Amino acid sequence: MKKTLFLISNLLIITFLLCGCTNDMSRKEIDEVNLIRVLAIDYDQNEYVLTSLFSPSGGADPESGEASEETTKGFGKTPYEAYEDLKAKAKKAVSLGHTGYFLIGDAAAENGIDICFDFISRDETVKMDALFYITKDSNALDFIEKGIENKQKIHEDLEAIKQKQEEFVTRNDNTLVNLLNEMKQTYSSVLIPYLIPDESSFLTPGYAVFDQMKLRDYLDEETSAGVNFIKNIIRNYPIYLEDQVGLLVSHSNTKLDSKLDNENIVITIKVDYETMIKEVNTPDSIFTGDRIQELTKKQNQFLYEVINLAVNYSKATGLDIFQIARMVEKQNMKEWRNLESNWVEIISDIEYQYKFNSRITKSFILG
Amino acid sequence: MEKIINSTNLKALFHKSGDIVQRQLNVAHSGLIIHIFGVDGLMNTMMLDETILQPLTENEELKNIKTEKEVMNYLLEGGAYHAFAIEVTDFDLLIRYILSGMAALVFDQEQKALIFDVRTFDKRSISEPSDEGVMKGAKDSFIEVMRTNTVLIRRRIRSEYLVVEQLNAGKLSKTDIALVYLSNIADMDTVNRIRDSINNLDIDNISTPAFIEEYLTDNKKSIFPQIMYTQRPDRVSANLTDGRVAVVVDGIPFVYILPCQLPMLMQSPEDYANHYIIGSSLRVIRYIAMILTIFLPAFYIAATTFQNQMLPPEIALSIQQAKQDVPFSSASEVLGLLIAFEILIEAGLRLPKTVGTAMSILGGLVVGQSAVEAKIVSPTVVVIVALAGIAGFILPSQDLSSGIRVTRFVMAILAAVAGFFGMTAGLIILITHLCSLDNYGVAYMSPFVDVETSNHKDTLFRFPIKYFTKRSKKIVPENRVKQK
Numbered sequence A: 001m002k003k004t005l006f007l008i009s010n011l012l013i014i015t016f017l018l019c020g021c022t023n024d025m026s027r028k029e030i031d032e033v034n035l036i037r038v039l040a041i042d043y044d045q046n047e048y049v050l051t052s053l054f055s056p057s058g059g060a061d062p063e064s065g066e067a068s069e070e071t072t073k074g075f076g077k078t079p080y081e082a083y084e085d086l087k088a089k090a091k092k093a094v095s096l097g098h099t100g101y102f103l104i105g106d107a108a109a110e111n112g113i114d115i116c117f118d119f120i121s122r123d124e125t126v127k128m129d130a131l132f133y134i135t136k137d138s139n140a141l142d143f144i145e146k147g148i149e150n151k152q153k154i155h156e157d158l159e160a161i162k163q164k165q166e167e168f169v170t171r172n173d174n175t176l177v178n179l180l181n182e183m184k185q186t187y188s189s190v191l192i193p194y195l196i197p198d199e200s201s202f203l204t205p206g207y208a209v210f211d212q213m214k215l216r217d218y219l220d221e222e223t224s225a226g227v228n229f230i231k232n233i234i235r236n237y238p239i240y241l242e243d244q245v246g247l248l249v250s251h252s253n254t255k256l257d258s259k260l261d262n263e264n265i266v267i268t269i270k271v272d273y274e275t276m277i278k279e280v281n282t283p284d285s286i287f288t289g290d291r292i293q294e295l296t297k298k299q300n301q302f303l304y305e306v307i308n309l310a311v312n313y314s315k316a317t318g319l320d321i322f323q324i325a326r327m328v329e330k331q332n333m334k335e336w337r338n339l340e341s342n343w344v345e346i347i348s349d350i351e352y353q354y355k356f357n358s359r360i361t362k363s364f365i366l367g
Numbered sequence B: 001m002e003k004i005i006n007s008t009n010l011k012a013l014f015h016k017s018g019d020i021v022q023r024q025l026n027v028a029h030s031g032l033i034i035h036i037f038g039v040d041g042l043m044n045t046m047m048l049d050e051t052i053l054q055p056l057t058e059n060e061e062l063k064n065i066k067t068e069k070e071v072m073n074y075l076l077e078g079g080a081y082h083a084f085a086i087e088v089t090d091f092d093l094l095i096r097y098i099l100s101g102m103a104a105l106v107f108d109q110e111q112k113a114l115i116f117d118v119r120t121f122d123k124r125s126i127s128e129p130s131d132e133g134v135m136k137g138a139k140d141s142f143i144e145v146m147r148t149n150t151v152l153i154r155r156r157i158r159s160e161y162l163v164v165e166q167l168n169a170g171k172l173s174k175t176d177i178a179l180v181y182l183s184n185i186a187d188m189d190t191v192n193r194i195r196d197s198i199n200n201l202d203i204d205n206i207s208t209p210a211f212i213e214e215y216l217t218d219n220k221k222s223i224f225p226q227i228m229y230t231q232r233p234d235r236v237s238a239n240l241t242d243g244r245v246a247v248v249v250d251g252i253p254f255v256y257i258l259p260c261q262l263p264m265l266m267q268s269p270e271d272y273a274n275h276y277i278i279g280s281s282l283r284v285i286r287y288i289a290m291i292l293t294i295f296l297p298a299f300y301i302a303a304t305t306f307q308n309q310m311l312p313p314e315i316a317l318s319i320q321q322a323k324q325d326v327p328f329s330s331a332s333e334v335l336g337l338l339i340a341f342e343i344l345i346e347a348g349l350r351l352p353k354t355v356g357t358a359m360s361i362l363g364g365l366v367v368g369q370s371a372v373e374a375k376i377v378s379p380t381v382v383v384i385v386a387l388a389g390i391a392g393f394i395l396p397s398q399d400l401s402s403g404i405r406v407t408r409f410v411m412a413i414l415a416a417v418a419g420f421f422g423m424t425a426g427l428i429i430l431i432t433h434l435c436s437l438d439n440y441g442v443a444y445m446s447p448f449v450d451v452e453t454s455n456h457k458d459t460l461f462r463f464p465i466k467y468f469t470k471r472s473k474k475i476v477p478e479n480r481v482k483q484k
Helices: A002-017 A019-024 A081-091 A106-111 A113-121 A140-149 A154-168 A176-184 A222-232 A290-317 A323-330 A331-340 A343-349 B009-015 B046-058 B061-064 B068-079 B091-099 B148-156 B190-197 B208-216 B234-242 B269-273 B276-305 B313-323 B328-349 B353-373 B379-392 B396-437 B452-459
Strands: A033-044 A047-054 A070-076 A094-095 A101-105 A132-134 A190-197 A205-212 A214-217 A237-241 A245-261 A264-280 A351-362 B022-027 B033-039 B085-088 B103-107 B114-118 B162-171 B175-182 B229-231 B243-249 B255-258
Touching: A002 B396, A033 A140, A033 A154, A047 A081, A070 A140, A081 A094, A081 A113, A094 B091, A094 B328, A101 A106, A101 A113, A101 A140, A106 A113, A106 A132, A106 A214, A113 A176, A132 A140, A132 A154, A132 A176, A140 A154, A140 A190, A140 A245, A140 A323, A176 A190, A222 A237, A222 A290, A222 B114, A237 A331, A245 A290, A245 A323, A245 A351, A264 A290, A264 A323, A264 A343, A290 A343, A290 A351, A323 A331, A323 A343, A323 B103, A331 A343, A343 B162, B009 B022, B009 B091, B033 B091, B033 B396, B046 B068, B046 B103, B046 B379, B061 B068, B068 B085, B068 B103, B068 B114, B091 B103, B091 B114, B148 B162, B148 B175, B148 B234, B148 B243, B162 B190, B175 B190, B175 B234, B190 B208, B190 B243, B208 B243, B208 B255, B229 B234, B234 B243, B234 B255, B234 B269, B269 B276, B276 B328, B276 B353, B276 B379, B276 B396, B313 B379, B328 B353, B328 B379, B328 B396, B353 B379, B379 B396
Parallel strands: A033 A094, A033 A101, A101 A132, A132 A190, A264 A351
Antiparallel strands: A033 A047, A047 A070, A190 A205, A205 A214, A237 A245, A245 A264, B022 B033, B033 B103, B085 B114, B103 B114, B162 B175, B175 B243, B229 B255, B243 B255
């Protein structure tokens, strides 16, 4: 009797504890669902256009052996309305559970990314590590259609972009969870990588900069690299010196430190990094103590210029693209209360100091 | 019938049984008649002739004997060339001795009998264990004869503390049962409880292992085995030295070990024959296989029917493509194939070995392949069910494997009804059930649920033998030191 009571009470506890899970109890066979691989969000003529791109569940065409990607569009005054329209128009039920990439068109980004993110972040099936990109100077739909015209596999090309990003940076900051987190920082700018079409693939030269959730600008490749150095996410970065020597940053560690001096903020950027010699096209020997020292100075100067591009951009535009506000708040909690209200003005007056500590380590000459 | 020992009563009792032999013997032609009773085929007649009858008929000294008492004294004091001779005054005991194959010399006037153990019967020779074979290790296994089995244990533990208690159960079968334990290690409360359980058996016949298993287990409703059995004497001796109790039943070619915990059922003799890292790795694989066999079909159903976002996109697409044109739902596919798998196993057990191979090919390859080609089941489901099935056979204990097979069905049904919610509920119920089981005062999930870390050295991982310094406190309250 005791055991029966124990079992019944257990079952009741389980039912109460897990009752939240029943919200997602809609039974749907996997072959009755179209799994959206890429979702494009555009804003055109005062309405949002959502384009879903999915691999057909029937698999490859038996004659050509290729699985063509299919698209479905939805229109609405808000992204969610457009998504519902898309669901209604799709042949089968659709799911965001497998959407690995979200492309946001230029116009939609200008209209505000928070509007685009809202319905996505409320979908309980969406992957938190889904990646977001902005399509530069173009609608995301046009971007996809051109890709399909060029017989590109869009999601495979985006996968390649992701892998390429991972080759150069230690983490992808354009995931849903990270961007949602960044959007919470009221005083900081959100950065999302932008895409441009290449011959038969895509490229991500740099970041799209957002001011108050609206697209403000596109950073060039070097400025974006400077941002990456300051964000301390550099895995590899090539350095080309004028004297025909090519180097590769193989390890980098950046530390930011803030000091407050009568409302003047001094940010010290300390970069420790190691480089490998990758190319030497000069007849002079570079493997002497003096030459190595000279090259070290030059590579520090090179990196200074790269980082300074990003710093100058921040100062010129008054955009906190390095999330300085968060750091200052953490390091100077009391003073932050006074700074908070004038932060937009203060950001342009921040003084940056640089410290470079670098080593040229390996030459990899065989034999 | 009045229960007095005499030849008339015995003849009356056995007069319809053709296999009971009885013979009158004129002691050394003195005119003093005694009766011999025994079961034909169970007695070694040559031994009976040489050790008992010959001295009784040919010894000249006996010619002057006048009373039965004198004959009895003569035989007990060395007249019979036989080591085992006891005097019996209880009629029921006499019947039991006779029916177990011993020779009884009945003295009518004295109303007593002398019993001589001249038993012999055809028995299987000791062979390799069929279910627990090892590459590196002993190759002997128990047989159907209780005494041979206790000898196999005694050979391994030559300690004066090894106790082999002789018990008896079955109102009609009078099956011999030996309770084996080390008196200086085993918890006597446990021994007493097991002895009581056996003595309280109120059953006619112990014909199959389940008869005794069900009486020795506390929670009879659980499908998980709460009594461990083994064919291997080395395994029994290892468990005896750990403080457990062995039950040897005549007629059953394996030995039961109590108390039994779940981790014991996941251990294989190979674990100790190999290097401890290899042994641990194999054991981890076994645990992974157990999880796979229970949850893989359920996970597939839940993921493909309810929460497909749990699957990586490429796998989801692959499953989608495989399921195209298959008319059944994932749950029907999996459950149907699981039932087909069970049918194949059952058929394989009943069929003769020669036909079995052909049936495996027919069932596994031809039917499976054809079912996939005919779009009755998707290839992914075949892989899932086959993987779950094979994983189930990795488990060393067949009883545990059977219990898990049933659990697999329950989990699959729960997943079909409520997806991961159902699976989670099932998992919680399963864990609650396993944790609620108790076996002779020791938790079934022990030592996983034990606080004492020294007990964890032979569970998920097999530590080097030198670290097995203490016996489990739950099993052995005292004398816990195994080695220093």
